[in-house]
Every structure is written in C-alpha cells, then in structure tokens.
Amino acid sequence: xxxxxxxxxxxxxxxxxxxxxxxxxxxxxxxxxxxxxxxxxxxxxxxxxxxxxxxxxxxxxxxxxxxxxxxxxxxxxxxxxxxx
Numbered sequence: 842x843x844x845x846x847x848x849x850x851x852x853x854x855x856x857x858x859x860x861x862x863x864x865x866x867x868x869x870x871x872x873x874x875x876x877x878x879x880x881x882x883x884x885x886x887x888x889x890x891x892x893x894x895x896x897x898x899x900x901x902x903x904x905x906x907x908x909x910x911x912x913x914x915x916x917x918x919x920x921x922x923x924x925x
Contacts, residue, residue, distance in 0.1 A: 842854040842855065842856045842857075842868065843855060843857075843918040844920075845867065845909075845912070845918065845919075845920065845921050846901065846920060846921045846922070846923050846924075847923060848897070848901065848923030848924045848925075849894075849897060849924070850871060850872065851869060851870070851871045851894055851897060851898060852869070852870045852871070853867050853868070853869055853898070853901070853921075854867065854868045854869075854870070855867050855868065855909075855912060855913065855918060856868070857916060857918075858913065858916055864879040864880070864881060864886070865879065865880040865881065865909075865910060865913040865914075866878060866879045866880055866886065867880065867902070867909065869888075869890060869894075869898055871890055871891070871894045874888065874889060874890050874891065874894070875888045876888035876889055876890045876895075878898060878899075878902060880902070880906065880909050880910050880913065883899050883902050883903060883906070897924055900924060901923070901924040904924075905921050905922075908921060909921070
C-alpha cells in the first residue's frame, strides 16, 4: 500500500484499486489507531482516530481532495505534501 503522506505521526496510505472496494477512500494510521476516510464527504467510515488527529487529517484531505480523488481514479500514486 503506497504511503501518500506523513505528518504529526499520522500516516496516510491508499491501496491499489484492484484490491480495494468502494467508496473511494484513504487509510489512516496514528499510533495504535487506524481508520478509513471516504474521499467524497471526508467522513471516517471505519475505525476511529482521536479528535485532534481526525481534525488534522480532515484539514489535509480538504486541501488535497481533488488530487486524492484523481489519484484513486488514475492509480498514479505519489507523495502529497504534509500538513504544516
């Protein structure tokens, strides 16, 4: 699973589409927490994150939503700038 970004101890990854399922989403790991965020409305649909980490991931995903959706569709995985 390619790592898309890493910031504040949060790791964002995306699987290749042939091993995945709808909706379009990213996988998030933060310490012992794991979650899945769908890319349309940026909601956590599986797992959980502490509130602060969830807010940071949502801010980052809002800033890069178009790029993330395009990456899902094209499967052209690449690094995206971390949240600063």
